[in-house]
Amino acid sequence: MEPGATINCKPIAVVLFALPMHFAAAQGTVPTFQRTIGQRSYTLVGRDPAGGQTTTIPTILVPIALSFDGGQSAKPPALDAAPDVPRLLASPIFSKFPFPSGGDTQYADGLLRATFANSPNWHTLLGHPEVKPLRIAIPRGSGYVLTSKKSGDSLAVVDLDFLTKEVFQRIPKQAGTLVIAVTHNTTFYALGDATVCCSWGTHGVDPVTGNSFVLGSFLEAAPAPVLARDIQPLTQQLGEFVDDPLHDPVRYTGPNLPGNVVPGWLRPVPLRAGEPRACGGTGIATTYFLLEPTDTNARSNIPVSAAFSARAGSSLYHLQNVALLPWYTGPAESFGNIYSFPDPHALNERAQPCAPRPTSPEPPAATPGISSSTASNRHKLIGYWVGRGPGGSLFPLRDVSPEWDIVIVAFATPRKDAPEGTLQFRAPTGFSAEQLKADISYLKSRGKKVMISLGGGGQFFTLADPQRIPDFVSSVTRIVSEYGFDGIDLDFETPSLVLQPGDTDFRRPTTPSIVNLISGLRQLHDRFGPGFMISLVPEGTQFPAGYTTYGGQFGSYLPIAYAIRDILSFIDAQDYNTPPLQGLDGEIHQLSSGVDYHAAMTELLLRGFAAGGDPGRPFPPFAPDKVAAGFLIGETTPAIVAASMTYLIAGKAPAAATYRLRNPGGYPSMLGAMFWTIDADRRANYEFSNVIGNQLHR
Numbered sequence: 028m029e030p031g032a033t034i035n036c037k038p039i040a041v042v043l044f045a046l047p048m049h050f051a052a053a054q055g056t057v058p059t060f061q062r063t064i065g066q067r068s069y070t071l072v073g074r075d076p077a078g079g080q081t082t083t084i085p086t087i088l089v090p091i092a093l094s095f096d097g098g099q100s101a102k103p104p105a106l107d108a109a110p111d112v113p114r115l116l117a118s119p120i121f122s123k124f125p126f127p128s129g130g131d132t133q134y135a136d137g138l139l140r141a142t143f144a145n146s147p148n149w150h151t152l153l154g155h156p157e158v159k160p161l162r163i164a165i166p167r168g169s170g171y172v173l174t175s176k177k178s179g180d181s182l183a184v185v186d187l188d189f190l191t192k193e194v195f196q197r198i199p200k201q202a203g204t205l206v207i208a209v210t211h212n213t214t215f216y217a218l219g220d221a222t223v224c225c226s227w228g229t230h231g232v233d234p235v236t237g238n239s240f241v242l243g244s245f246l247e248a249a250p251a252p253v254l255a256r257d258i259q260p261l262t263q264q265l266g267e268f269v270d271d272p273l274h275d276p277v278r279y280t281g282p283n284l285p286g287n288v289v290p291g292w293l294r295p296v297p298l299r300a301g302e303p304r305a306c307g308g309t310g311i312a313t314t315y316f317l318l319e320p321t322d323t324n325a326r327s328n329i330p331v332s333a334a335f336s337a338r339a340g341s342s343l344y345h346l347q348n349v350a351l352l353p354w355y356t357g358p359a360e361s362f363g364n365i366y367s368f369p370d371p372h373a374l375n376e377r378a379q380p381c382a383p384r385p386t387s388p389e390p391p392a393a394t395p396g397i398s399s400s401t402a403s404n405r406h407k408l409i410g411y412w413v414g415r416g417p418g419g420s421l422f423p424l425r426d427v428s429p430e431w432d433i434v435i436v437a438f439a440t441p442r443k444d445a446p447e448g449t450l451q452f453r454a455p456t457g458f459s460a461e462q463l464k465a466d467i468s469y470l471k472s473r474g475k476k477v478m479i480s481l482g483g484g485g486q487f488f489t490l491a492d493p494q495r496i497p498d499f500v501s502s503v504t505r506i507v508s509e510y511g512f513d514g515i516d517l518d519f520e521t522p523s524l525v526l527q528p529g530d531t532d533f534r535r536p537t538t539p540s541i542v543n544l545i546s547g548l549r550q551l552h553d554r555f556g557p558g559f560m561i562s563l564v565p566e567g568t569q570f571p572a573g574y575t576t577y578g579g580q581f582g583s584y585l586p587i588a589y590a591i592r593d594i595l596s597f598i599d600a601q602d603y604n605t606p607p608l609q610g611l612d613g614e615i616h617q618l619s620s621g622v623d624y625h626a627a628m629t630e631l632l633l634r635g636f637a638a639g640g641d642p643g644r645p646f647p648p649f650a651p652d653k654v655a656a657g658f659l660i661g662e663t664t665p666a667i668v669a670a671s672m673t674y675l676i677a678g679k680a681p682a683a684a685t686y687r688l689r690n691p692g693g694y695p696s697m698l699g700a701m702f703w704t705i706d707a708d709r710r711a712n713y714e715f716s717n718v719i720g721n722q723l724h725r
Contacts, residue, residue: 055239073151088156144363168579176613187215224606227260231274266349289355291381306381332373393712395428406723410705414455424466430720438483448499514560536586567605577639599701603659625671
């Protein structure tokens with residue numbers, strides 16, 4: 028596993044859980060200097076190479092021992108970085124190593140000397156560190172531990188904002204000093220939202236204390252398929268810190284953020300074979316996950332550069348190859364002639380600029396399929412419609428391919444100027460309400476079901492006040508009745524519907540928003556009758572994660588699904604908005620494992636599981652005809668989806684599959700597959716609906 032950017036189906040809600048009301052200016056506690064390249068000025072660690080002097084930065088090394096509640100019945104192991112300290116001290120982070128570029132020195136100094144190659148007597152060194160161990164308890168809802176049944180190795184998944192806040196509540200400002208905090212076998216999610224996962228750490232200036240810091244994980248015997256090893260994550264964060272010491276580790280986007288801004292750069296390889304190369308952003312490494320241009324991509328495993336191997340004494344270390352500042356900016360008089368470090372050949376040419384997004388609409392090059400489901404065929408193709416074609420052109424609802432059986436319109440959103448629980452819906456820009464109503468009627472006349480999705484990414488929904496249940500019911504009733512929708516789809520994503528502390532049993536929830544929403548859903552069903560459709564589309568954290576841990580965002584849809592199981596039409600968990608999770612086989616699965624991942628996550632719904640690993644709280648399985656697997660177009664391929672559905676429905680495993688279904692014959696009556704979005708499928712020349720629709724409708 029190589030954690031990387033999870034692509035959310037909807038916009039990421041930038042909720043600053045750890046950001047205080049007041050914070051220090053991002054000046055940091057280590058010496059810095061500036062260098063102007065073209066029209067931009069860049070801040071780097073140390074002192075100007077023109078001075079030709081040695082700067083030694085005092086360092087505090089903070090090995091962190093993590094313990095977990097997490098709602099896990101079996102006590103998860105404590106992960107402690109203290110035993111890693113001797114190897115860290117002997118590594119090229121603190122000890123000299125003969126780098127092919129940069130000389131015989133420490134990692135950070137070698138990086139700077141490779142950047143400014145014409146400064147032979149100039150050094151920026153880390154002093155021998157003072158070691159200050161910390162023990163931090165991760166509460167229910169802020170992280171969990173996954174342990175491989177086969178190997179016994181463990182990997183923690185932790186809220187990055189929570190952890191950094193805890194660290195600097197205990198470490199006051201250290202003038203002139205760099206704090207290096209280290210965890211053991213830990214990966215992190217951002218923004219307090221475990222769907223924004225995963226990174227190996229962060230760096231920059233703590234906004235409360237003003238401490239300059241680097242946080243990374245030491246990886247030893249981490250469960251497969253982790254690709255990074257030992258100090259590679261820590262050197263990645265250290266390398267990025269050297270080139271961007273004023274990086275803001277809490278605020279990820281927005282104008283006037285502190286830190287170096289570079290010209291927009293293209294990734295050296297595509298995110299997936301056959302795709303155009305994606306833009307990596309305008310920062311040193313990518314936003315949220317701080318991935319290097321040299322990183323192997325988790326989705327495709329297209330290698331850009333393997334780790335740099337360095338043997339020091341009896342230990343073999345793996346160092347991150349990082350892009351040097353000249354790679355981002357282009358050559359300058361004071362720069363050397365290489366673009367990467369430690370391996371000068373990891374990147375052989377400077378970054379290519381991001382291409383502008385296409386603005387002219389282009390019609391699909393292919394035609395939609397013509398197969399359709401029959402009364403005897405139970406498998407359905409389900410998709411979300413937004414109404415946008417190539418280049419932002421309008422995509423009318425009536426033009427949806429006939430392959431789609433259930434069309435879900437996105438979104439009815441919480442109304443901010445009305446009582447909580449109130450939803451509103453307007454036809455997408457460019458369409459009139461009357462046109463949309465006519466198109467809904469047109470699709471329904473052809474046997475399609477058309478639903479309205481409530482919520483969406485970036486939207487916050489709450490129904491904490493029981494007196495506001497009538498506002499929820501009446502607003503949804505008005506939307507459904509006015510447009511003629513067949514039902515509603517619940518897409519209230521984190522941070523909505525988070526389980527409150529003390530709410531530990533999905534059978535008897537106590538979180539007001541969840542209790543009141545359940546009441547509102549039952550009232551809606553009673554009002555519209557037995558034909559009214561209700562579907563759930565939980566994120567991976569909100570449902571499958573409930574097997575590993577129960578609390579906070581983890582498993583928050585379990586009480587809803589349990590309470591309305593008798594009136595639920597179907598559930599299709601998002602197999603894309605998700606961190607690494609555990610399957611019923613006791614192994615760790617993530618999206619990059621393809622068919623194995625989709626089979627493992629979907630079978631949690633089909634077989635049921637012990638909530639939070641507690642045998643005393645078994646969550647019952649759903650009937651297969653109420654379960655669909657959820658896919659993201661752009662995150663997968665038609666071949667992977669087809670193989671996943673063949674395995675889940677017919678039990679025919681592809682040769683490379685390692686996950687074994689608990690029911691070897693599969694689930695022939697399983698409902699089908701869901702996609703975000705129908706619009707993206709049309710832009711991709713119907714490659715998903717034509718292939719998967721034909722497969723499901725046979």
